[in-house]
Amino acid sequence: MTSITEDLSSSGPKIVLPGDILPGPESGLLDDAPTAPVIKLGPGLQPMDDDTIAAVKAGVLKHAAVGNRWWVESNQRRYVAATGESIIGVVIGKSADYYKLDIGAAQPALLGVLSFEGATKRNKPDHKVGALLYCRVSMANKDMEAELECFNPTTGKADGYGELKAGFVFKTSLGLARRLLDPKTLVLRLLGQHVPFETAVGMNGKVWINSAKPAHTILICNAVKNSEFLGAEECRSMVKSLVEKL
Amino acid sequence: MGGSSVLCSVVGPTEVKIRDEQLDKATVEVVARPLVGLPSVKDKAREQNIRETLEPILLSGLHPRTLIQIVVQTMKDDGCILSTAFNATILALLDAGIPLKSILGSVTCIIDAQSNEILLDPTTEELAQAKSTHVFVFDNKSSIANNEDIMDQEELLANVLFSDSTGSFSEEEYFECSRVCFKAAQAVHGFIRTAVEKKLQKEYQQQE
Numbered sequence: 001m002t003s004i005t006e007d008l009s010s011s012g013p014k015i016v017l018p019g020d021i022l023p024g025p026e027s028g029l030l031d032d033a034p035t036a037p038v039i040k041l042g043p044g045l046q047p048m049d050d051d052t053i054a055a056v057k058a059g060v061l062k063h064a065a066v067g068n069r070w071w072v073e074s075n076q077r078r079y080v081a082a083t084g085e086s087i088i089g090v091v092i093g094k095s096a097d098y099y100k101l102d103i104g105a106a107q108p109a110l111l112g113v114l115s116f117e118g119a120t121k122r123n124k125p126d127h128k129v130g131a132l133l134y135c136r137v138s139m140a141n142k143d144m145e146a147e148l149e150c151f152n153p154t155t156g157k158a159d160g161y162g163e164l165k166a167g168f169v170f171k172t173s174l175g176l177a178r179r180l181l182d183p184k185t186l187v188l189r190l191l192g193q194h195v196p197f198e199t200a201v202g203m204n205g206k207v208w209i210n211s212a213k214p215a216h217t218i219l220i221c222n223a224v225k226n227s228e229f230l231g232a233e234e235c236r237s238m239v240k241s242l243v244e245k246l
Numbered sequence: 247m248g249g250s251s252v253l254c255s256v257v258g259p260t261e262v263k264i265r266d267e268q269l270d271k272a273t274v275e276v277v278a279r280p281l282v283g284l285p286s287v288k289d290k291a292r293e294q295n296i297r298e299t300l301e302p303i304l305l306s307g308l309h310p311r312t313l314i315q316i317v318v319q320t321m322k323d324d325g326c327i328l329s330t331a332f333n334a335t336i337l338a339l340l341d342a343g344i345p346l347k348s349i350l351g352s353v354t355c356i357i358d359a360q361s362n363e364i365l366l367d368p369t370t371e372e373l374a375q376a377k378s379t380h381v382f383v384f385d386n387k388s389s390i391a392n393n394e395d396i397m398d399q400e401e402l403l404a405n406v407l408f409s410d411s412t413g414s415f416s417e418e419e420y421f422e423c424s425r426v427c428f429k430a431a432q433a434v435h436g437f438i439r440t441a442v443e444k445k446l447q448k449e450y451q452q453q454e
Contacts, residue, residue: 076343
């Protein structure tokens, strides 16, 4: 228990490894949070057999006072579907009721042929095998294949989901994809100053890019992939040198 | 470790063959490969050792009907290859983000035939002169609990995940070895922690 408390008292990100135990209420570390009787556990934390809560993944321990939520932010390359996440999938098969999509998880995901904006039994979009779809995970369960949808169920509108035409897709780590979704991301802002492009980022690590010229697409793709382990200053010079070569 | 090095890759959770599918948990497959030639009986034994040690600490129930494949490729063998393989595997599992109950650290020691001294991390040359060889694996739960220096023998052994000994030795010698290895395993755990911290710092430097 000592290792984690030391991390918490020191400033900077709190790094946890599998087996590190979350401090209990008696440690006084939760005083800033409203001592809600309920703790919500996010990814990377699991209750253990002996009633303690321990990390199961290596990453940075995060805490939100709202709802007393705790989670571990970790990075990996394999996607595990979770409800509500936006992802990019490739159609790999089609049956009467479902499209089968490769989303980079252990099993292919299912997308109902009617889960599109304004789709009816008579009138529904037809997607060929190999098409790229930007969709939302509507149901994810560890024992079943994930289910997807291409519209917002509350409004019935597409909300930007649907087929991604033209463009180029490449794979990144899940941690990088999460960072790219942040509108303040440095690498995308820097690239936007030099070349115009469209992008869609899936939480499953798939990134779609559409730009005017293939050369631009290659540049953007390389810059994004390179940026993962670079600092702000290194990132600036990396983008600069790539743009100069163009 | 020392002159030995092992390359380890982890793939998973991924699709599993119907034949190997388990409805309530992930299937763990370990493949050990020698530097040259076909896998021998020794490699098969190593596969089984690693798989049986990892299965209790892997939370395989979180990914039912999937496969977690671990490939252990020997790059250079200069003694204590099993310990090196264990430590490489745990680092690869951490990097792949596979849910784990705890982390482990492995240490090999020998008892020298002439001097009767305990030697840590032996080379192939030293292994040849050993009276007995011991491989230990400890989890990091124990390193937290034992900070107050409770070096009780029974408690010590409760945290051993794996132990393999060859040669002739007495009971006292065995416990002395386990105590020495336990201390050395703390260094291994510390190394794993710094390795992970370094990698995460690289990832987070843009956000500050």
